[in-house]
Amino acid sequence: MNVSVVLFTSDLRLHDHPPLRAALDGSREVVPLFVRDRAVDGAGFAAPNRLAFLADCLRDLDAGLRQRGGRLVLRSGDLVEEVCRVAGEAEADEVHLAADGSAYAQRREERLRHALEAEGVRLHVHGTVTTVVDPGVLAPGSSDHFAVFTPYFGHWSRQRLRDVLGAPRALRVPEGVGSEELPDRKGLSGLSPALAEGGETQGRARLTAWLRSGIPAYEDRHDDLAGDATSRLSPYLHFGALSPVELVHRARAAGGPGAEAFVRQVAWRDFHRQVLAARPGAALADYRTKHDRWRTERTAGEDVEAWREGRTGYPVVDAAMRQLLHEGWMHNRGRLLTASFLTKTLYVDWRIGARHFLDLLVDGDVANNQLNWQWMAGTGTDSRPNRVLNPVTQAKRYDPDGAYVRRWVPELAGLEGAAVHEPWRLRGLDRAAVDYPDPVVDLTDGLARFKRARGRD
Secondary structure, X not given: OOEEEEEEOOOOOOOOOHXXXXXXXXXXXXXXXXXXXXXXXXXXXXXHHHHHHHHHHHHHHHHHHHHOOOOOEEXXXXXXXXXXXXXXXXXXXXXXXXXXXXXXXXXXXXXXXXXXXXXXXXXXXXXXXXXXXXOOOOOOOOOOOOOOHXXXXXXXXXXXXXXXXXXXXXXXXXXXXXXXOOOXXXXXXXOOOOOOOOOHHHHHHHHHHHHHHHHHHHHHHOOOOOOOOOOOOHHHHHOOXXXXXXXXXXXXXXXXXXXXXXXXXXXXXXXXXXXXXXXXXXXXXXXXXXXXXXXXXXXXXXXXXXXXXXXXXXXXXXXXXXXXXXXXXXXXXXXXHHHHHHHHHOOEOHHHHXXXXXXXXXXXXXXXXXXXHHHHHOOXXXXXXXXXXXXXXXXXXXXXXXXXXXXXXXXXXXXXXXHHHOHHHOOHHHHHOOOOOOOOOOHHHHHHHHHHHOOOO
């Protein structure tokens, strides 16, 4: 009996999984393997919220495999060494893996290929597992990647999607391949209190509910802060508990303006991945520098701490930052507002904000996170790099009656209507009765500082 190893990485599902289906061809035995890569942990990506969600995903994946006669094998250490060790134990002749365009994953894949070849084991890398269109597939004639989303989306939309693959009905795992105990979120500390539950089972249930009742209104309501009309599927996409290809197929089948707007957001995810694959340095350096002399932790420590804790004095900013602390997730409009406020109004280095988001976001994806931060900082792909989102104007537009602010900033719950967005305008006893800080900076002063820094005053 021939044996294959399927190395799961950020594709923790059984439905629409090309590497797994390819490994099962020819009635082969399969070792479903996940390696807790110590290099990833050492790089600072082992944030508690994502570790908890990962634990949920692994347990759910193992349960699904056991229902089909299999089990998940878990190892920890150097990924290349562990994959080779498992392949030897199972006497496997091939390993299947999902493609990943990140610079680290590319280097790791090359190491793995050489190590396996030395042992006579073939490595098969499968595309369109974690993306709809893989990085590098689409490029303009004058460059190795698209730097502007709109033309990228035009090409992306015309790509023919592969068919969605069903989950396997049964599989056999060879005996004698040992596994570590699966992790459990119960043993973790520092979690956001309302962190969502991970796993393919949860992800598919959310997707079905979203397609039934959420997507029709998505185009009109996705920026509604209080209505929370976004899909909340991003953590499941990040861990691969949902297939982006299946997601686009099913959204397009639902049809309508809401589905079209939602698919566009999925395309943004692919867009950022192709940018970072072509320019890996953009994870830490400006994609398009404006030669900013950003304020740092040393020069803006109090402002940064106020922003992190949700006490800047601007209610909608503070509400979004407190949602992040409590849920490990933030509404997309809140992400834009808080990033604009830190980088443009406080003129603080975007990397400080990006790091804080990665510390807490359960969907903390390097490509999306870093490049969205650069987009708001004006150092990324935005064609209007000097745009500034006014938090008061934005709050009145996207939280007109203040319901979002009152939910997350309860000390302002007694203020009626739009007054909740500008508590500093209260006078006398009314202001004294509200235990809420004054703004850390006047918006006019913040805008003037930014314009001076960018040479636009």
